[in-house]
Amino acid sequence: MLAVRRINRLDDRIAKIVIVLMAIGTVFVYSASADVGEELNLKRFYDHPGLRQIVYFPLACLVMFTLSAINHRHLSFAQGAWRSFTPYLLILSLILLAIVLIPQLGTQVNDARRWIRVPIGPARISFQPSELAKWASIFFLAAVCAKNNFQIKSFWKQFLPICAVVGAFVGMIIAEDFGTAAFIVLLSFCMLLVGGAKWWHLLSPLPLVLALFFVMLYQSPHRIERIKAFLHPEQHSDTTAYQATQSLVALGSGGLWGKGLGNGVSKYGHLPEDTTDFVFAIIGEELGLVGTTSVILLFIAFIWMGSLVVIRSKDGFSQLLAGGIVLAISLQAALNIGVVTVVLPTKGIPLPFLSGGGSSLLVSAAAVGVLLNIAKQTADTEPANS
Amino acid sequence: MKRLPAILVLFSLLVVVFSLLILRCFDLQYKQHDRFVKQSIKAQQKRIPHVGNRGIILDGRARILAAGKPVLTVFVEPRAIVDVKATSAAIAEILKIGAHTVCREILENKHRGYLEIKRDVGYEEAIVVDRIFGVGVEKQWLRTYPMGSLLSHVVGFTTVDGKGSCGIELEYDALLRGHSHYEVLLADVSRRPIRSLLRAPVQRSGSQSGQGVILTLDATIQSFVRECLAEQLTAFEAESGHAIVVHPKTGAIWAMVSLPDFDPTHAHRQWAENPRLFTNHALNDQYEPGSIMKPMVMAIALDAGVISREEKIFCENGLYHGKGFGSIKEYNYRKYQHLTAKEILVKSSNIGMAKIGQRLGKKRLHDGLVRLGFGHKTGIKLSGEATGLLRSADQWTGYSVTRIPFGQEISVTAMQLIRSFCILCNQGRVVRLHLVKAFVDSNGLPEVRDSRFEVADQVGYVIDPEVAKWIVDDALTAVVNEGTGHRAQLDKWQVFGKTGTAQIARESGRGYEEGAYVASFIAGAPAGDPAVVVLVSIRRPNRKLGYTGGKVSGPVVAKIMDKTLNYLEARGWALAHKESPERI
Numbered sequence: 015m016l017a018v019r020r021i022n023r024l025d026d027r028i029a030k031i032v033i034v035l036m037a038i039g040t041v042f043v044y045s046a047s048a049d050v051g052e053e054l055n056l057k058r059f060y061d062h063p064g065l066r067q068i069v070y071f072p073l074a075c076l077v078m079f080t081l082s083a084i085n086h087r088h089l090s091f092a093q094g095a096w097r098s099f100t101p102y103l104l105i106l107s108l109i110l111l112a113i114v115l116i117p118q119l120g121t122q123v124n125d126a127r128r129w130i131r132v133p134i135g136p137a138r139i140s141f142q143p144s145e146l147a148k149w150a151s152i153f154f155l156a157a158v159c160a161k162n163n164f165q166i167k168s169f170w171k172q173f174l175p176i177c178a179v180v181g182a183f184v185g186m187i188i189a190e191d192f193g194t195a196a197f198i199v200l201l202s203f204c205m206l207l208v209g210g211a212k213w214w215h216l217l218s219p220l221p222l223v224l225a226l227f228f229v230m231l232y233q234s235p236h237r238i239e240r241i242k243a244f245l246h247p248e249q250h251s252d253t254t255a256y257q258a259t260q261s262l263v264a265l266g267s268g269g270l271w272g273k274g275l276g277n278g279v280s281k282y283g284h285l286p287e288d289t290t291d292f293v294f295a296i297i298g299e300e301l302g303l304v305g306t307t308s309v310i311l312l313f314i315a316f317i318w319m320g321s322l323v324v325i326r327s328k329d330g331f332s333q334l335l336a337g338g339i340v341l342a343i344s345l346q347a348a349l350n351i352g353v354v355t356v357v358l359p360t361k362g363i364p365l366p367f368l369s370g371g372g373s374s375l376l377v378s379a380a381a382v383g384v385l386l387n388i389a390k391q392t393a394d395t396e397p398a399n400s
Numbered sequence: 401m402k403r404l405p406a407i408l409v410l411f412s413l414l415v416v417v418f419s420l421l422i423l424r425c426f427d428l429q430y431k432q433h434d435r436f437v438k439q440s441i442k443a444q445q446k447r448i449p450h451v452g453n454r455g456i457i458l459d460g461r462a463r464i465l466a467a468g469k470p471v472l473t474v475f476v477e478p479r480a481i482v483d484v485k486a487t488s489a490a491i492a493e494i495l496k497i498g499a500h501t502v503c504r505e506i507l508e509n510k511h512r513g514y515l516e517i518k519r520d521v522g523y524e525e526a527i528v529v530d531r532i533f534g535v536g537v538e539k540q541w542l543r544t545y546p547m548g549s550l551l552s553h554v555v556g557f558t559t560v561d562g563k564g565s566c567g568i569e570l571e572y573d574a575l576l577r578g579h580s581h582y583e584v585l586l587a588d589v590s591r592r593p594i595r596s597l598l599r600a601p602v603q604r605s606g607s608q609s610g611q612g613v614i615l616t617l618d619a620t621i622q623s624f625v626r627e628c629l630a631e632q633l634t635a636f637e638a639e640s641g642h643a644i645v646v647h648p649k650t651g652a653i654w655a656m657v658s659l660p661d662f663d664p665t666h667a668h669r670q671w672a673e674n675p676r677l678f679t680n681h682a683l684n685d686q687y688e689p690g691s692i693m694k695p696m697v698m699a700i701a702l703d704a705g706v707i708s709r710e711e712k713i714f715c716e717n718g719l720y721h722g723k724g725f726g727s728i729k730e731y732n733y734r735k736y737q738h739l740t741a742k743e744i745l746v747k748s749s750n751i752g753m754a755k756i757g758q759r760l761g762k763k764r765l766h767d768g769l770v771r772l773g774f775g776h777k778t779g780i781k782l783s784g785e786a787t788g789l790l791r792s793a794d795q796w797t798g799y800s801v802t803r804i805p806f807g808q809e810i811s812v813t814a815m816q817l818i819r820s821f822c823i824l825c826n827q828g829r830v831v832r833l834h835l836v837k838a839f840v841d842s843n844g845l846p847e848v849r850d851s852r853f854e855v856a857d858q859v860g861y862v863i864d865p866e867v868a869k870w871i872v873d874d875a876l877t878a879v880v881n882e883g884t885g886h887r888a889q890l891d892k893w894q895v896f897g898k899t900g901t902a903q904i905a906r907e908s909g910r911g912y913e914e915g916a917y918v919a920s921f922i923a924g925a926p927a928g929d930p931a932v933v934v935l936v937s938i939r940r941p942n943r944k945l946g947y948t949g950g951k952v953s954g955p956v957v958a959k960i961m962d963k964t965l966n967y968l969e970a971r972g973w974a975l976a977h978k979e980s981p982e983r984i
Contacts, residue, residue, distance in 0.1 A: 266436025
């Protein structure tokens with residue numbers, strides 16, 4: 015008998031949106047990596063961000079579909095904490111974060127120690143453990159909230175241990191990657207809010223968090239410079255606000271339809287980090303307002319589909335997990351676009367699916383894989399004839 | 401459930417944020433588009449100038465007087481260079497210059513976008529050095545003057561940035577200047593070109609060379625004029641001198657020499673050392689001409705009919721004085737009695753001329769001089785031409801009427817003298833002196849032929865042709881054959897002319913400097929149908945060696961005249977030789 019199944023199932027739609035976004039990203043990372051002085055040298059394939067991305071794209075799809083086949087409930091603490099993947103993921107993240115901080119092993123890029131580089135044959139796999147830590151903490155929060163039945167009543171027995179786990183991550187990241195650390199704090203706050211934590215519980219560490227935030231801010235002169243530059247861009251257009259200014263020039267000169275694919279000029283060294291954090295500006299330059307609006311609309315569609323997954327999820331864990339994944343991705347996208355359009359001060363946050371860089375793309379794809387599995391299960395539980 | 405609405409509220413907030421970001425993009429990319437395009441032009445475009453060659457300057461026989469030569473210049477962009485030491489070492493090795501010097505220069509100009517390293521680099525070296533990052537090669541035009549200082553004052557020179565700075569180079573700068581055009585390229589952050597701004601390759605209008613100028617000057621004549629004049633300046637230890645050779649029928653200037661002169665190639669250095677070298681004495685000097693004025697005034701008097709050729713004028717035995725004009729003596733205290741007009745010129749009698757001046761009266765004398773072109777510029781297209789000084793008749797005193805006829809109380813330029821003399825040679829017709837024969841376009845094809853200058857302006861006669869002819873063929877021929885101008889005699893051709901020895905007026909304006917003279921001689925040949933007019937004027941010769949126009953300038957005129965006429969004859973000009981071989 016042929017079963018009547020819904021075409022355009024939710025998981026397929028999400029997968030399509032994400033694949034389209036990753037495809038756009040791959041094209042623009044390739045375009046943005048153009049350089050006048052260097053011709054493509056296939057012997058140095060892996061040194062070329064544009065070519066690397068062409069490898070990462072199918073790899074990310076593979077990871078996404080593979081994980082979509084694995085039941086996401088393996089992440090839940092329902093069967094006991096140590097039977098799920100989550101604690102192992104947490105421990106792995108902690109180990110990797112520790113490795114990064116060891117000078118002999120971690121690699122310094124742009125004055126910050128955020129990377130692990132593992133040479134494999136001709137390629138050097140660069141990996142950013144904070145990306146993994148971000149997802150591990152989301153999984154952990156969803157699992158732990160579900161385990162506590164979404165009622166975190168005791169400050170000392172429930173709330174504080176959770177905060178301690180998240181705090182450990184944040185503490186290890188904050189020194190080298192302030193942006194990601196702050197982002198994890200923000201995400202955790204949202205997750206706990208939704209996951210049943212009490213307001214006064216959440217607000218109690220706030221003074222501490224704020225104090226820490228400002229201490230971190232004032233410890234580093236270049237963060238203050240960045241904020242000053244953000245507030246008075248004209249005075250700093252050659253120095254600190256250079257990147258922001260160039261980002262605006264790239265976007266603004268694109269106009270309505272853009273300069274045409276591959277015709278951008280800012281990518282030739284004018285705009286730093288054009289393949290990674292500022293790839294959105296290159297999209298704006300080459301495809302114009304049409305391109306930037308399309309990308310933002312794809313993210314809105316992603317939220318829309320994500321909210322359908324959340325609504326259709328039957329159990330609280332899936333709901334919170336799906337919500338967390340969608341929130342993490344779209345919030346990060348919003349922050350990145352905010353930085354690129356200079357609504358927010360410059361901060362190194364990649365644009366999910368679009369920015370160049372393997373670890374961010376693969377880990378995001380993995381998270382979407384989990385989301386797809388949740389979406390699949392909502393479809394499976396629905397009546398087949400609907 | 402409390403959980404679901406909370407998640408949905410968060411999601412809705414995110415959708416709102418994204419919508420606001422779309423609005424932000426709309427503002428940036430649509431509303432502020434023009435502003436950012438302007439901003440991007442500043443940072444992301446590179447303009448490569450293609451400078452057109454400056455037009456050539458040729459003499460009347462198409463010899464090159466000034467032309468542009470392509471020169472490859474190596475420059476660096478100091479702000480783009482990261483490893484100064486390595487870059488300068490690489491440059492130094494190819495160009496064979498000191499690496500330390502290059503390195504120091506780059507470091508001293510670290511923030512500049514352009515620094516010239518070496519000019520006039522060979523093609524092979526340029527190709528190699530161009531490959532070094534931060535180094536560029538550009539084609540420039542170097543102005544060259546193959547004739548050196550031969551025509552320095554007329555042709556002039558150009559500044560380092562290619563602007564005309566004096567002479568023809570300045571006067572016709574707009575015409576000579578090449579048309580530059582800028583190739584606009586998109587550039588990366590290190591100013592390396594990416595591609596042309598225009599997506600489709602448009603046919604370039606390109607740079608264009610400036611128009612060329614063909615002068616009436618003849619470098620051959622110019623060279624012997626300069627040679628003869630220089631010789632005489634040395635011989636008489638004179639301060640300066642000038643000589644002009646003109647074709648009287650057309651007013652075409654064949655030679656214009658002013659000494660001392662400069663070398664246009666090293667003009668900038670010489671300007672700093674001695675700016676006086678740059679004075680074109682033939683054009684910029686104005687002086688009291690002395691006796692050289694006599695034939696002009698005589699022509700005015702004969703034309704006005706106040707005297708006749710046969711009439712004898714009593715020359716007062718060498719001392720003429722009266723109320724209102726002081727006393728007038730002859731040169732060297734000679735004493736003359738009754739002289740005809742011709743004799744007055746031959747003997748160069750001051751008193752005779754003064755009496756003629758009195759007969760003419762202020763108005764007729766003044767008008768006559770104006771008609772002959774005194775008191776205003778000749779309009780030759782060279783900068784710095786002096787006007788001379790001819791006071792208006794109502795400012796004249798009794799002294800003026802009696803002094804101007806022998807060349808005092810009036811200040812003239814060499815150009816004015818030679819023009820009035822050409823009028824006499826040309827049987828009273830006005831002649832316009834000119835230096836430019838034609839303009840050619842950048843391909844060397846004649847473009848604008850300035851036909852106005854080709855023949856004398858047919859504005860009629862300012863002097864009766866009969867009178868003019870008599871002055872030239874009779875009186876001035878006699879001056880050379882019998883009188884003060886005997887040193888300008890030639891065996892082959894009948895020369896006519898007039899000497900002039902003038903004292904240099906004090907700068908205070910009162911009286912004359914002791915022993916300071918301008919020795920002039922103006923002459924034409926052959927009599928009957930003059931083909932050439934020469935003016936030689938030597939300023940401040942050594943008094944002990946000689947100071948009269950006849951002695952100092954006469955021989956120079958003779959030499960120039962002889963060489964010029966021989967040269968013209970060799971070129972096929974039909975010139976009338978002397979009828980009798982013996983001297984009259």
